Amino acid sequence: MGKIVGGFLVPHDPVMFVVPQAPAEDIRQRMWGAFEECAARLARLEASSVVIIGADHYFNFGTGCLPQYLIGTGDVDGPLDVLPGLKRQPIPASEALAGFIAEHGHANGFDWAVARAFTVDHAVAIPDRLIVDPVRRQGQSIGTIPVYLAAGVDPYIRMQRAIELGGAIRAAVEAAPADERVVVIGSGGISHWVGTAEMGRVNEDFDREIMGYACRGELSAMAALSDDYILEHGGNGAMEIRQWACAMGAMPGARGEVIDYAAVREWVTGLGFVQLFA
Template identity: 45%
Template sequence: MAEIVGGFLMPHDPLIPSITDAAEPAQCDRVLGAFEKVARRVDELDADTAIIIGDDHYALFGPHCIPRCLIGIGDVEGPAEKWLGFETGVIENNEPLAKHILFSGYDDGIDWSFAKALTVDHGVAVPHHYCVKSNVGLRTIPVYLNCGVMPVVQGRRAQQIGQSIRRAIGSWGGKERVVVFGTGGISHWVGSAEMGRINESFDRRILALAGAGDVEGLIALSDEEILREGGNGALEIRNWICAMAALGESRAELMLYEPVPQWITGIGFAELKAA
């Protein structure tokens, strides 16, 4: 059967590729080096499929339709944003496994939306570019949770979606070796007067909870507390919750934390390992 062989938490900050040189050179090197380390670990794990959990930033969905959770089950390409500096190209999907996750989720009561054709935004494109593209034969299943537009997906629901993904992979008859990426965050304020602010103490609190495998502690953080302490961008830790739930009992081993004001984000990387 298929199995989840690893997981990672990481940023999908679009300013990393679009204004790379804006950051301090040493910080830039460390962040890009962390992406490279994730890519190497994925290769060492002999993974053939990456599930990238991200969220839309009004690039794909608008007020007319905002899915709570969506999975790409067909053709995938990206990125949608030309200003990232990446060439738009095909992203190879694992369509049979993606469809299995979809239908298994329905059996679990997960209200999946799905896309038979999807052009991803930076929420998926950035981690794909840095951590998947260089691994020949590694396919990508894109998953979107609504962490950007109120009312956002709640932490408990993000956990349930991750648990459903785990069950689906465990029941799949193939032999895929899957890695799961929870992307986004940590503290950043987008489109407000506080844009550029980073709350390092909040970030380290989130990393400590993830490091202890305390998913319940992450779920307990209300929208109001996250918005106050970490900004609207920090709601993306719900993607982290989903990834941690997909791994099961796990702890996040810190790889790097960098507060980068030039990229307006407190950036965190961690590898998820069995508790």
């Protein structure tokens, strides 16, 4: 029987790697330091597996094939979109638990799309490299389970369904035969406008609204957010708060703590880091 022992809600901003020196030094140190703090906190949770819930950015999926949600159950590597300082490499997986989550979902109304081998993009690779890998280097064995949500290209997964999917992940973990300690990581957001005339805009009010819902465990408030509201106030990149909602759905009733936040226009994103407590 497994247990979800904690969670994190973090960004996956590739611009941090492309132009790392763009913001002021104090902002740079704080944001890279927030990832380091997440890694330190993950180490204390003694996890055996992490479920990283990400999106796709037209690298694996697009208009030709767009699953609403997918789980990687075999070999994992990435990122497919190689970045400066973020090269493609194998990612230690947690194949048995990933397969069980898919099977449990199929038996309980969640028809997972399944990737027997999966090359993730930066949405999964960044938190794995910056949060999970440092813990592995300390000697802890942690397998990564990548989960993809349709949050980059419409039709988007419904926010309520993303929350329900988080519940399905939790139910599967708790029904798993192995004694797993699992941490969920919702990877994405917060406000950012991608490839539009507003690119570079960050809406701190929207970001703090979403972090507030996360810290108070307000799943109903997350579910009530309309796509029109998200697009207007958070931009097309903020559709990725579905990954936050899914992670929150895996930890119903959990409260959170903001580790750090900054509206980093030089990196075109509101960067928020939240820990969820089981």
